Amino acid sequence: MAVDKDVRAALDTIFAADSDLYQKRGWNQRSGFGERPAILNIDLANAWTRPGSRFSCDDMDAQIIPGVQRLNQAARAKRVPIIYTSTAFCSRFDMGAFPLKTPFEDLLIGTPATEIDSRIAPEDGVDTVIIKKRPSAFAGTHLAGILRAGRIDTLICTGVTMAGCVRHTVEDALGEGFRSVVVKECVGDRVPAAIEWNLFDLDMKYCDVEPLEYVLNYLDSLESFANL
Amino acid sequence: MAVDKDVRAALDTIFAADSDLYQKRGWNQRSGFGERPAILNIDLANAWTRPGSRFSCDDMDAQIIPGVQRLNQAARAKRVPIIYTSTAFCSRFDMGAFPLKTPFEDLLIGTPATEIDSRIAPEDGVDTVIIKKRPSAFAGTHLAGILRAGRIDTLICTGVTMAGCVRHTVEDALGEGFRSVVVKECVGDRVPAAIEWNLFDLDMKYCDVEPLEYVLNYLDSLESFANL
Amino acid sequence: MAVDKDVRAALDTIFAADSDLYQKRGWNQRSGFGERPAILNIDLANAWTRPGSRFSCDDMDAQIIPGVQRLNQAARAKRVPIIYTSTAFCSRFDMGAFPLKTPFEDLLIGTPATEIDSRIAPEDGVDTVIIKKRPSAFAGTHLAGILRAGRIDTLICTGVTMAGCVRHTVEDALGEGFRSVVVKECVGDRVPAAIEWNLFDLDMKYCDVEPLEYVLNYLDSLESFANL
Amino acid sequence: MAVDKDVRAALDTIFAADSDLYQKRGWNQRSGFGERPAILNIDLANAWTRPGSRFSCDDMDAQIIPGVQRLNQAARAKRVPIIYTSTAFCSRFDMGAFPLKTPFEDLLIGTPATEIDSRIAPEDGVDTVIIKKRPSAFAGTHLAGILRAGRIDTLICTGVTMAGCVRHTVEDALGEGFRSVVVKECVGDRVPAAIEWNLFDLDMKYCDVEPLEYVLNYLDSLESFANL
Numbered sequence: 001m002a003v004d005k006d007v008r009a010a011l012d013t014i015f016a017a018d019s020d021l022y023q024k025r026g027w028n029q030r031s032g033f034g035e036r037p038a039i040l041n042i043d044l045a046n047a048w049t050r051p052g053s054r055f056s057c058d059d060m061d062a063q064i065i066p067g068v069q070r071l072n073q074a075a076r077a078k079r080v081p082i083i084y085t086s087t088a089f090c091s092r093f094d095m096g097a098f099p100l101k102t103p104f105e106d107l108l109i110g111t112p113a114t115e116i117d118s119r120i121a122p123e124d125g126v127d128t129v130i131i132k133k134r135p136s137a138f139a140g141t142h143l144a145g146i147l148r149a150g151r152i153d154t155l156i157c158t159g160v161t162m163a164g165c166v167r168h169t170v171e172d173a174l175g176e177g178f179r180s181v182v183v184k185e186c187v188g189d190r191v192p193a194a195i196e197w198n199l200f201d202l203d204m205k206y207c208d209v210e211p212l213e214y215v216l217n218y219l220d221s222l223e224s225f226a227n228l
Numbered sequence: 229m230a231v232d233k234d235v236r237a238a239l240d241t242i243f244a245a246d247s248d249l250y251q252k253r254g255w256n257q258r259s260g261f262g263e264r265p266a267i268l269n270i271d272l273a274n275a276w277t278r279p280g281s282r283f284s285c286d287d288m289d290a291q292i293i294p295g296v297q298r299l300n301q302a303a304r305a306k307r308v309p310i311i312y313t314s315t316a317f318c319s320r321f322d323m324g325a326f327p328l329k330t331p332f333e334d335l336l337i338g339t340p341a342t343e344i345d346s347r348i349a350p351e352d353g354v355d356t357v358i359i360k361k362r363p364s365a366f367a368g369t370h371l372a373g374i375l376r377a378g379r380i381d382t383l384i385c386t387g388v389t390m391a392g393c394v395r396h397t398v399e400d401a402l403g404e405g406f407r408s409v410v411v412k413e414c415v416g417d418r419v420p421a422a423i424e425w426n427l428f429d430l431d432m433k434y435c436d437v438e439p440l441e442y443v444l445n446y447l448d449s450l451e452s453f454a455n456l
Numbered sequence: 457m458a459v460d461k462d463v464r465a466a467l468d469t470i471f472a473a474d475s476d477l478y479q480k481r482g483w484n485q486r487s488g489f490g491e492r493p494a495i496l497n498i499d500l501a502n503a504w505t506r507p508g509s510r511f512s513c514d515d516m517d518a519q520i521i522p523g524v525q526r527l528n529q530a531a532r533a534k535r536v537p538i539i540y541t542s543t544a545f546c547s548r549f550d551m552g553a554f555p556l557k558t559p560f561e562d563l564l565i566g567t568p569a570t571e572i573d574s575r576i577a578p579e580d581g582v583d584t585v586i587i588k589k590r591p592s593a594f595a596g597t598h599l600a601g602i603l604r605a606g607r608i609d610t611l612i613c614t615g616v617t618m619a620g621c622v623r624h625t626v627e628d629a630l631g632e633g634f635r636s637v638v639v640k641e642c643v644g645d646r647v648p649a650a651i652e653w654n655l656f657d658l659d660m661k662y663c664d665v666e667p668l669e670y671v672l673n674y675l676d677s678l679e680s681f682a683n684l
Numbered sequence: 685m686a687v688d689k690d691v692r693a694a695l696d697t698i699f700a701a702d703s704d705l706y707q708k709r710g711w712n713q714r715s716g717f718g719e720r721p722a723i724l725n726i727d728l729a730n731a732w733t734r735p736g737s738r739f740s741c742d743d744m745d746a747q748i749i750p751g752v753q754r755l756n757q758a759a760r761a762k763r764v765p766i767i768y769t770s771t772a773f774c775s776r777f778d779m780g781a782f783p784l785k786t787p788f789e790d791l792l793i794g795t796p797a798t799e800i801d802s803r804i805a806p807e808d809g810v811d812t813v814i815i816k817k818r819p820s821a822f823a824g825t826h827l828a829g830i831l832r833a834g835r836i837d838t839l840i841c842t843g844v845t846m847a848g849c850v851r852h853t854v855e856d857a858l859g860e861g862f863r864s865v866v867v868k869e870c871v872g873d874r875v876p877a878a879i880e881w882n883l884f885d886l887d888m889k890y891c892d893v894e895p896l897e898y899v900l901n902y903l904d905s906l907e908s909f910a911n912l
Contacts, residue, residue, distance in 0.1 A: 010467070011466070101662060136628075140369055140373060140631060142859065146322060150321055172595060174553050174557060179553065194657060197650075201619045205557060205620060235694050253738040362859035363855060396852075405606075418706075421698045422702065549812045549830060
């Protein structure tokens, strides 16, 4: 869902001035891909991908889901590992401090709301599904450890929400030792402008934001990870 | 399962000399209970509690399971939170580096092996079950965060194995800001002497090791956490 | 440094629409203060607080430093713990993956650049200074553990940068079990609009953003933590 | 310092029986070296390496320090990264819950007690020194992230204490995605038998325990990491 024309113009003015300032000071560098990527599909479960939930995000059916389908297919062709996250809880105690700010009571483990969208379903016993409890896919999970054990150095990130789980994940990734590439057409939110400014912040300081076709070309160019 | 008489005597000699040395240097202190405990039942799932698995531990039917039943009951009477862990994986990638040293291929999510033993079954929607991937209940999990949000300051620990998950959990607990009390009759292993020396190391430096009756009396003396 | 009038108007339009959407869906709640706060002054070291560095932030002399001085004084009067962070490294290896995106080579341990600004100097042996390596004050540090041990439940946050370390810290805080209150006049960046949109995102989903006078009144109303 | 003859015999009996049991169940495997090692010298600071402190460990002058000197030299010849840890605090609050069990008041940042022993001094600006606050070199530090960023997959561990920091570090390493090799002659404690049983537990489940000459030969066989 696009922001309106005046807002778009105001944001473009800000981003142009700010990216210039960042560049002069030494940020706004490209990190590129490393040697071994994995796909990380963040919270593409029904509560976020289907309409009618308080978590529902925009642009799912026409843009994000088809984009992730293409990415997954390109990754599978090269045996690039695919990791999914969902956010789900088993009790009020399991939610910790989040209910102070966030309505998590709909996100129960074992319900359809927290299952990965069937249009991009994980392959049983092959893909890895992480049930996380916090926005970041790294915070309070074992993700960093298994990426390192699998010699992964780059995360190709999709999913939702841009102002929440995607941003927090990418912030953590660099500190945990990984590059990230966020696929522009495959990330979403409930709030259009929040996508814009969070992509801007991340691209300046934490990761590369790249178009889908660029990432697909990169995956197609890889040799197969058949020996993983 | 008891260690034999000569080994017992040798260990007792070592422990007496060493606890004296620790005491003189300032360790071997009692930390006691804080103000708000939770029960942490570590890896009491069928792979560990039932015979016939490579993970099977000793002393389950006559000692550990009945002890945990009594602890859980005493805790429920006061609405003290009860947390269970199990160790379970969804793919080879999910296991990270562990297969280099440890045979984890039997521990699959959703199989009976990794379900909590039905004799001490969690109460649905009330208790908290954490599916961990590493020995420590803290490492790569959200446990510390939810304990703090629930204002818990003390963990009453049971489970297996003493040389693995129980030890690692208790080591992490102190650094994460929590006291631990390990219930002597409710922890086990596959290797009897390993219980002895790990309890000794922990009691000197990381936690209090206490008998079951002492912990039950403590729980009975608490006011109810009805307002949790 | 204020954003210009047109940008301000565009952002206000977005924020009004988005906060309404958040509210309807169950976010945009106030978490308030808990029972025991600590002050967390994030990266108020010379590289960020003094002019002439690539890290230099706006509004330091007239606004942020005087505000933090008042907060620290109010906190000391009640023996509320004060924690400072700085970001500093001892070798290229120590920086990990950050140089891929961020110019950290000026931030060496033991140089004036990474020392806390003398106008708000820590009290030796009383305050706590954490040398962190990542944006978040929690990521790769022991902060959460010592807050829990000190029975702190609320972080009052100041410092820089809003789009980097402050945001990431506040995101982590909730998952680690803590409330945060960000003091509006005491946070800064190099990029004015980034302050606005990051404060908005955080206030909707992760913390309460409150004015300085409100927080000072709260601190003045506390009983002394003399027994800490 | 060797354990006495009877104790030695009792421990050997236990270890033989237990390693057999572990082997039959699928543990007691060798993980070996990976492709890129780093040296991790744990808490070889004056409080532990010099006599007269409550933390002083045995076997330093004749065995551990000379062994670490040889390892460091072999590593420097191949530009293998060398990482040191020390444990040091700046305030009582900084110690968290440890004083409940452990006497940490002598371990202040910036005092000789917590500085690395000059006989194995770090090379300024080249080696990495991590000031940790917990037993494990991973817990509450950024170690895992910088190892990953440096593409390290194996830790060669030395230092003290075996029942404390060395054990906890090695337990964490595997979960964080790294192999460890503990150098038998280069680890120590205050309590001789604790070295034996902790080396046994670790070797069965978490790492390979190897003699110094074996590790030196391995380092000598490597190509230089000149491109790190």
